[in-house]
Amino acid sequence: MSVKQVKVAVGVVVKAGQILLARRNLQQHQGGKWEFPGGKIEAGESTPAALTRELKEECDISATQMQPLILIEHDYGDKKVSLDTYIVSEFTGQAKGLEGQTIQWTDFNRLAEFDFPDANVAILKALEAYLVNE
Ligand SMILES: Nc1nc2c([nH]c(=O)n2[C@@H]2O[C@H](COP(=O)(O)OP(=O)(O)OP(=O)(O)O)[C@@H](O)[C@H]2O)c(=O)[nH]1
Numbered sequence: 081m082s083v084k085q086v087k088v089a090v091g092v093v094v095k096a097g098q099i100l101l102a103r104r105n106l107q108q109h110q111g112g113k114w115e116f117p118g119g120k121i122e123a124g125e126s127t128p129a130a131l132t133r134e135l136k137e138e139c140d141i142s143a144t145q146m147q148p149l150i151l152i153e154h155d156y157g158d159k160k161v162s163l164d165t166y167i168v169s170e171f172t173g174q175a176k177g178l179e180g181q182t183i184q185w186t187d188f189n190r191l192a193e194f195d196f197p198d199a200n201v202a203i204l205k206a207l208e209a210y211l212v213n214e
């Protein structure tokens with residue numbers, strides 16, 4: 081049986097050299113790991129629209145500027161994901177975890193200290209290249 085691929089909008093939210101992380105709740109897929117906020121893209125929805133909606137729902141921020149970073153396809157075995165990842169460089173509001181998740185701002189050079197889902201390795205590489213060329 082083939083497993084359907086889940087399309088996800090992922091946001092690397094950057095503010096004053098810091099990046100916003102959220103910890104996945106234990107009962108979720110990849111529970112307990114750190115992630116960039118985001119969520120499933122609904123039918124007919126663009127990635128920026130989905131990401132704007134998810135950032136508001138999960139973190140209470142309104143994204144006002146974003147640009148594509150990388151599209152990652154990853155197979156976890158139990159689940160296939162496509163992570164359409166954007167850099168969010170401008171937003172309004174103060175980030176808070178609206179869904180009970182812990183959130184944290186961290187310096188880019190401390191990201192290696194966090195335990196991320198496997199698919200995120202490629203995001204971290206792309207982010208490093210992006211920040212170097214910024
Ligand atoms: N938001 C987000 N999801 C990620 C990242 N890396 C990664 O592998 N994923 C995977 O992408 C999938 C979609 O995440 P989601 O937040 O929309 O979905 P979910 O597990 O909360 O499911 P649910 O919304 O139905 O409860 C999950 O399987 C998650 O493990 C990441 O950095 N951010």
Ligand SMILES: [Mg+2]
Nearest residue numbers: 117118119120
């Ligand atoms: Mg989510």
